[in-house]
Amino acid sequence: AQTVTQSQPEMSVQEAETVTLSCTYDTSESDYYLFWYKQPPSRQMILVIRQEAYKQQNATENRFSVNFQKAAKSFSLKISDSQLGDAAMYFCAYRSAYSGGSNYKLTFGKGTLLTVNP
C-alpha cells in the first residue's frame, strides 16, 4: 500500500517571501500521479498543482512549483511571493496511474498548516 508523509505539521512565512512544503511517499509502482491540494478555512479542497511521474519536468502553476525527485520519492511544493490568501492547510496526495479498482483513490498525507504573516 502507498503512504504519503508530510513531516511539517505547521509552517509560517512572511508575506512576499518563499516557502517550501515537504512531502515524501512510498510506493512500488512506477507510474503514478502526485497532487498538492489546498484547504482554506472554508474547508473546500482546491487543487493547486499536479505532477505525472513519467514527466521529468517539474510542474508549475503561476507562483506554485514543485520539486519532484522520483528516485528519492520526494515531492515538495514551493510557493513564491507568498500572499495572505495562501494561508491554508496543504495536503500532498498520491494516486496510482493504473486503472481499475481502488487504484482510483487518492492517498493523502496529514497536511501542513501554512500561516502567512503580514
Add this chain to the structure above:
Amino acid sequence: SQTIHQWPATLVQPVGSPLSLECTVEGTSNPNLYWYRQAAGRGLQLLFYSVGIGQISSEVPQNLSASRPQDRQFILSSKKLLLSDSGFYLCAWNSVYYDGGVSSTDTQYFGPGTRLTVL
C-alpha cells in the same frame, strides 16, 4: 463547466439517528464518485467510491453505506449514527477517459463538504 454540490452544509444529529448526505455533479457524464471523511486534525480517508450507477465499493468497514441511484448522484447514509461518525465529509468526482481501450481517470475535484456533528 462542471460543478459539484453537497448538502446539507452543516448537520447536527443525535447518536442513533439516521443520516443522509447528498452529492450531485453537473456538467459531466459517467463520472467516478467518491466519499471521503476528514476527522479533526487529520487527512482525508476514502470511504466509498463508485464507477457507475449501482456500483459501490467500500474502503473501510463501518456503519455507513453509500448508494448511486443516478449517474451524477451519490448518497452517503447511516441507519444509526455513532459518536465516531462526526467529521467533515467530502464528495469528489473525476472524469473517466479511454486511451487505446484502457480506462484512465483525471484529477479529482471536491465539493464544499458537510460538517457532521454527532452528539
